Amino acid sequence: MDALTILRDGGDPVALARGLIGRKFLVAGAGGLIVETEAYSRDDAASHSFRGPRTANAAMFGPPGTIYVYRSYGLHWCLNIVAAPGAAVLLRALAPTHGLDVMAERRGPVPPHLLCAGPGRLARALGVTGVLDGASLFGPPFALGPGIDAPAVLTGPRIGISRDTERPWRFGLSGSRSLSRPFPKASH
DNA sequence: ACAGAGATCATCT
DNA sequence: GATGATCTCTGTG
Numbered sequence: 001m002d003a004l005t006i007l008r009d010g011g012d013p014v015a016l017a018r019g020l021i022g023r024k025f026l027v028a029g030a031g032g033l034i035v036e037t038e039a040y041s042r043d044d045a046a047s048h049s050f051r052g053p054r055t056a057n058a059a060m061f062g063p064p065g066t067i068y069v070y071r072s073y074g075l076h077w078c079l080n081i082v083a084a085p086g087a088a089v090l091l092r093a094l095a096p097t098h099g100l101d102v103m104a105e106r107r108g109p110v111p112p113h114l115l116c117a118g119p120g121r122l123a124r125a126l127g128v129t130g131v132l133d134g135a136s137l138f139g140p141p142f143a144l145g146p147g148i149d150a151p152a153v154l155t156g157p158r159i160g161i162s163r164d165t166e167r168p169w170r171f172g173l174s175g176s177r178s179l180s181r182p183f184p185k186a187s188h
Numbered sequence: 189a190c191a192g193a194g195a196t197c198a199t200c201t
Numbered sequence: 202g203a204t205g206a207t208c209t210c211t212g213t214g
Contacts, residue, residue: 038206046206056198073207074196080206090206120207160206180207 006083007137007144010064013039013083018171020081020089022151027126028141030099032116033148034091035173036180038158042086045163049086059134061085067142069123069133076120079128081137092119092159092170095178102127118180148173154183 001011003019017039025031040047048057048070059068060082068080068088080088094116096103103115103125116122123129137144152174157165159181172179 040206048206051200054199070206071197073205074198076207078206092206118207124208158206162205 007065007081010084013041013087013089014169016081016083017089017169018153018155020091021153021171021173022148024097024143024145024147025091025094026098026143026145027128027132028099030102030126031143032094032097032178033173034093035095035176035178036091036093037171038090038092039083039169039171040080040088040090042084044167046158046161046165046167047086047088049088060088062134065137067132067135067137069128069130071130072120077123077129078119079123079126079132090119091122093117093172093176093178093180094122094125095173095176096125113177115178117178121180156183 001015003016006016017037020034020037023034025034042049044050049060053061059066062082064082064084066082068082069077072078080090082088096112096115107115107125115125154172154174155168156170157168158170172183
């Protein structure tokens with residue numbers, strides 16, 4: 001199923017995670033091409049939705065297109081897009097194309113390809129914080145547009161989790177220099 | 189290149 | 202009291 005269809009009607013977070021690779025994502029005019037994502041489902045021990053709705057994860061149980069922002073390790077922000085109630089896609093990395101100056105200001109002196117190479121870095125560069133938790137992808141400050149036509153997508157295990165570690169639910173744009181980490185060899 | 193530590197806090201055990 | 206969907210800096214090889 002197409003990513004835009006899932007966002008409109010709801011659907012599989014794995015299909016959405018794969019389908020978002022190569023698309024353009026902007027927050028208030030800053031952003032770039034999505035080059036890395038991860039899927040988290042409702043019955044997934046690694047997912048924040050696994051133990052059911054809480055105050056902190058309420059947005060993850062919203063309708064498709066809801067933005068779920070959580071604080072990671074007490075200090076970073078991470079941004080998700082809801083695919084269906086309790087299921088979402090973590091945006092892990094972008095290849096910067098728009099608002100390089102603003103993002104560099106927020107991130108400090110780092111090489112351009114590292115501006116958004118990681119979920120915490122991405123949120124920082126785009127100015128994403130908890131105030132956007134629960135917002136809708138379909139309105140300002142967000143913009144999702146077309147990008148690469150038929151991207152070559154890599155698949156691999158998710159990063160930084162300790163439960164359900166075997167699910168191959170991390171996706172990346174083949175050949176991108178802006179990945180948070182390389183993919184294991186022979187992942188297609 | 190790789191390993192370890194510190195930052196920092198809401199949620200869970 | 203421990204644990205994260207992390208990042209950065211520092212020390213060593």
